[in-house]
Amino acid sequence: MTSILDVENLKTYFKTEYGLVKAVDGVSFHINQGEIIGLVGESGCGKSVSILSVMQLIQKPGEIVDGKIIFDGQDLRKYRSNGPEMRAIRGSKMTMIFQEPMTSLNPVLTICRQVTESLELHLDMDRQAARERAIELLKMVGVPDAASRVDDYPHQFSGGMRQRVMIAMALSCNPMIIFADEPTTAVDVTTQAQLLELMKDLVTRLNTSLVIVTHNLGVVARYAQRIYVMYAGRIIESGLSEDIFGHPHHPYTIGLLHSVPRLGEKHGSRKLIPIDGMPPDLINMPPTCAFLPRCTYKVERCQKEPWPALRAVGDQHYISCYVDIREK
Amino acid sequence: MEAKQNNLMVEVKNLKMYFPITRGLLRRHVADVKAVDDISFEIKKHETLGLVGESGCGKTTTGRCILRLYNPTSGNIFFAGNDISTIPERKVKPLRAQMGAIFQDPFGSLNPRQTAGSIVGDPLKVHNMATGSELENRVTELFRIVGLDPSMRDRVPHEFSGGQRQRIGVARALACSPSLVICDEPISALDVSIQAQIINLLEELQERLGLTYLFIAHDLAVVQHISDRVAVMYLGRIMELTTSEELYENPLHPYTRALLSAIPIPDPIAEKTRMRIVLKGEVPSPVNPPPGCHFHPRCSMAIADCSAARPPLRDIGNGHFVACIRV
Numbered sequence: 001m002t003s004i005l006d007v008e009n010l011k012t013y014f015k016t017e018y019g020l021v022k023a024v025d026g027v028s029f030h031i032n033q034g035e036i037i038g039l040v041g042e043s044g045c046g047k048s049v050s051i052l053s054v055m056q057l058i059q060k061p062g063e064i065v066d067g068k069i070i071f072d073g074q075d076l077r078k079y080r081s082n083g084p085e086m087r088a089i090r091g092s093k094m095t096m097i098f099q100e101p102m103t104s105l106n107p108v109l110t111i112c113r114q115v116t117e118s119l120e121l122h123l124d125m126d127r128q129a130a131r132e133r134a135i136e137l138l139k140m141v142g143v144p145d146a147a148s149r150v151d152d153y154p155h156q157f158s159g160g161m162r163q164r165v166m167i168a169m170a171l172s173c174n175p176m177i178i179f180a181d182e183p184t185t186a187v188d189v190t191t192q193a194q195l196l197e198l199m200k201d202l203v204t205r206l207n208t209s210l211v212i213v214t215h216n217l218g219v220v221a222r223y224a225q226r227i228y229v230m231y232a233g234r235i236i237e238s239g240l241s242e243d244i245f246g247h248p249h250h251p252y253t254i255g256l257l258h259s260v261p262r263l264g265e266k267h268g269s270r271k272l273i274p275i276d277g278m279p280p281d282l283i284n285m286p287p288t289c290a291f292l293p294r295c296t297y298k299v300e301r302c303q304k305e306p307w308p309a310l311r312a313v314g315d316q317h318y319i320s321c322y323v324d325i326r327e328k
Numbered sequence: 329m330e331a332k333q334n335n336l337m338v339e340v341k342n343l344k345m346y347f348p349i350t351r352g353l354l355r356r357h358v359a360d361v362k363a364v365d366d367i368s369f370e371i372k373k374h375e376t377l378g379l380v381g382e383s384g385c386g387k388t389t390t391g392r393c394i395l396r397l398y399n400p401t402s403g404n405i406f407f408a409g410n411d412i413s414t415i416p417e418r419k420v421k422p423l424r425a426q427m428g429a430i431f432q433d434p435f436g437s438l439n440p441r442q443t444a445g446s447i448v449g450d451p452l453k454v455h456n457m458a459t460g461s462e463l464e465n466r467v468t469e470l471f472r473i474v475g476l477d478p479s480m481r482d483r484v485p486h487e488f489s490g491g492q493r494q495r496i497g498v499a500r501a502l503a504c505s506p507s508l509v510i511c512d513e514p515i516s517a518l519d520v521s522i523q524a525q526i527i528n529l530l531e532e533l534q535e536r537l538g539l540t541y542l543f544i545a546h547d548l549a550v551v552q553h554i555s556d557r558v559a560v561m562y563l564g565r566i567m568e569l570t571t572s573e574e575l576y577e578n579p580l581h582p583y584t585r586a587l588l589s590a591i592p593i594p595d596p597i598a599e600k601t602r603m604r605i606v607l608k609g610e611v612p613s614p615v616n617p618p619p620g621c622h623f624h625p626r627c628s629m630a631i632a633d634c635s636a637a638r639p640p641l642r643d644i645g646n647g648h649f650v651a652c653i654r655v
Contacts, residue, residue: 042521190587190607193590193606218593242597256521260520261527261550261554262593263548274527279519279521
């Protein structure tokens with residue numbers, strides 16, 4: 001498999017009046033062609049900032065301070081964020097589906113106008129051709145009666161339908177990678193199931209890579225082939241989906257899996273094991289492992305040495321932890 | 329009958345809550361949003377009844393009717409044996425001292441300019457239950473009960489984390505020592521690693537204080553974990569009501585089955601073999617719901633009779649209620 005995106009040691013910091021927020025602090029990952037990747041973590045762990053950095057959508061006071069972003073053989077950090085090269089990639093080869101379809105669609109433009117925008121811009125289509133392509137795209141994502149609904153405004157669509165429009169927009173220029181940032185957080189579970197099945201079918205058919213950014217472990221378990229777990233601006237565990245869920249090694253991943261109730265567990269049969277404490281303040285980060293104050297497996301070495309680098313614990317399975325935990 | 333009455337905390341009978349839609353200068357009544365459309369259920373003492381459903385199914389409205397935050401369109405609500413759906417407004421206040429409420433958003437449901445201590449003590453002042461040092465002592469006690477340091481009582485909400493804020497919400501709900509607590513999506517705004525802390529806290533408090541919960545949420549896995557019995561709502565009606573175990577092991581209503589199969593499980597191996605029912609279409613509008621069974625346009629088992637009449641919620645044995653003519 002060929003890797004189409006390689007991110008190495010990415011650091012994105014935000015200068016705030018309270019201090020330097022290290023939102024992303026040395027993150028490396030790669031994405032192969034046609035792969036579905038899960039990027040998992042709680043709010044504030046840096047998962048959204050990581051992909052916004054890749055797309056060069058970080059605004060002041062944020063800044064990418066270090067790292068390499070190699071996409072399709074080009075070093076994206078050489079390009080200005082709103083320069084012609086980056087604009088040719090963004091929205092065309094690399095697209096994004098945002099969390100809130102309510103706020104990410106423009107309420108005063110018709111669906112047609114919004115879907116055709118990138119077609120006209122990137123593929124040089126004329127109005128009529130773009131419109132036809134837009135209708136085709138809407139049909140593909142399952143918008144009923146697409147030919148007449150294309151002239152509707154976003155408020156005439158339900159939440160699930162709006163998210164389908166977002167998917168259509170993301171697919172419009174045959175992208176190589178789609179980043180989906182919490183694509184189903186704002187919708188109901190049955191709609192979530194519809195949307196996830198749809199996205200999976202489409203990317204498999206078009207051989208596009210899909211990165212699902214989410215806090216919901218269940219969502220990625222079914223669809224992602226590989227998973228990256230983030231905590232406090234770093235990747236703390238990565239590996240194949242089966243390994244992450246079947247044999248998690250990092251105390252945080254283990255804790256996360258134990259803390260969510262599973263469907264079908266008998267009422268009262270198991271007490272949930274919460275992770276004590278709360279996620280750290282990204283301004284005053286300790287030099288040691290950021291999970292240390294909440295960790296139940298900590299050893300003496302953890303207190304003394306800096307944040308552990310990722311090390312292999314299996315084929316394609318890496319953790320950033322000094323402790324060897326045998327689960328199950 | 330008497331013994332049964334004593335065993336019940338809440339009894340809801342044929343509850344309807346319609347919100348009128350008016351139009352024009354004369355506010356002509358043109359239609360109704362049938363948020364809750366004739367539902368009946370009971371909450372036993374010391375049990376947790378879960379209420380699940382997708383957004384707009386009427387679960388929050390049901391909770392608010394029990395709190396008498398809405399005056400129901402019709403139907404009766406019995407709380408500890410008394411009909412509270414028709415009592416006059418002035419008699420509602422003492423009633424609310426016996427009911428606590430925990431809301432979804434710990435950011436929006438706490439006054440940002442009030443200190444934590446005064447938020448927690450407010451219900452006691454409103455109901456004239458404590459003043460002066462007695463009030464102070466009770467607030468300290470409440471802070472301890474929910475696992476907050478009483479020395480933080482002079483801080484304002486933004487100085488607390490999401491989980492701590494929800495603990496303040498819990499302490500406020502418990503201030504007047506209620507017997508019933510309505511938990512409306514109490515954890516859905518919290519981070520995953522924090523959710524379990526609040527679920528465990530609610531479970532501990534129930535055991536210690538003998539509380540009865542109505543637990544409203546959209547996440548079936550969470551509801552099932554915390555509830556003794558679960559009611560599944562769809563478009564203003566209860567589709568199925570049974571114990572949590574039975575609901576998972578033997579779901580009968582096609583909607584319950586679809587809902588269960590739509591919930592992702594964090595286990596890729598189990599996920600690959602699991603059957604998934606993906607529903608067609610979307611939830612219809614509660615202004616103009618489909619005739620007969622509200623679910624029939626999306627149901628794979630629907631027959632012609634399904635659109636003819638509303639299926640009654642019937643007991644098929646062992647307290648398993650289901651509203652479907654096909655089972």
